[in-house]
Amino acid sequence: MKISLEETAKELSERNIRPSIQRVRILAYMKENLCHPTVEKIYNDLHPEIPSLSKTTVYNTLNLFLAAGLVRMLNIEENEIRYDIVMKTHGHFKCESCGEIFNFRINIDDFPADDLNGFTIKDRDVYFKGVCPKCRKEKVKEAE
């Protein structure tokens, strides 16, 4: 999906975030690539198009978007932070074999968690891990 840069800039302005080229491109990238990218991946993909881009800017921008509630941070794996455009709450499944992260619909907000009476819940993350169907099939083939 191609995201309009003008629309994206407007969206930033509405949140009182000055729409610099870097910010607009990074936010548009996040909307086009719903693959939960790491800073590394965002940088590698955008650097050819924005040669001046620095990795520090990607870090700064993601932290800015995080504070503004535009993106969510995923801590599904210990050695890497991933980011996700904010949308209706959903779960994340990481395939241990290919590393891909899948979204799945789940009603996190309605979970009964009686032990948390009196707690203010601001964030709910559901992380599953295992093997995706594609990798499972490949494993069966290997075994033959």
Place this chain on the structure above:
Amino acid sequence: MKISLEETAKELSERNIRPSIQRVRILAYMKENLCHPTVEKIYNDLHPEIPSLSKTTVYNTLNLFLAAGLVRMLNIEENEIRYDIVMKTHGHFKCESCGEIFNFRINIDDFPADDLNGFTIKDRDVYFKGVCPKCRKEKVKEAE
């Protein structure tokens, strides 16, 4: 709760893990301290009792226990790995104010996740964040 070191050693032996002093003490520590400690905390707490203890050993031992399924790894926060003795699946709530992590009962295994038909699910983690009751009360006081 005081954990028997003999019992703990036996438990390791049964899993074919040689029960060195360090391993036994670390596992006993995990059972006594259900506070989801970091490697740092485990090291700081045990070092006075085992002066020779090295932080590397704590890392090695936790990774060993992890592979053996004795502990779980918590990636609730991006800059720290925490560990938890394995028990019935439960959720984890981290208070943004005091940093404490609370367990709460939740039937993760029964979640309907129809999008994951065909997926093999091995691990399920539920992380909530917000403010615990104690910190909420303190904030109200401050506001007065």
Place this chain on the structure above:
DNA sequence: AAACAAATTTGTAATCATTATAAATTAATA
């Protein structure tokens, strides 16, 4: 439009948790 001030970006260096490595120690076996 020019000058100035503020915000943003950038590159480098610093930090910090974790892992790699290899020597030293401890335990197990012959």
Place this chain on the structure above:
DNA sequence: TATTAATTTATAATGATTACAAATTTGTTT
């Protein structure tokens, strides 16, 4: 006791993230 294997330890290396300060860009005022 001698030999071998496993474990622990200290130090160095790695790698992701942040701190910092200079350079650049943008916005504002005259």
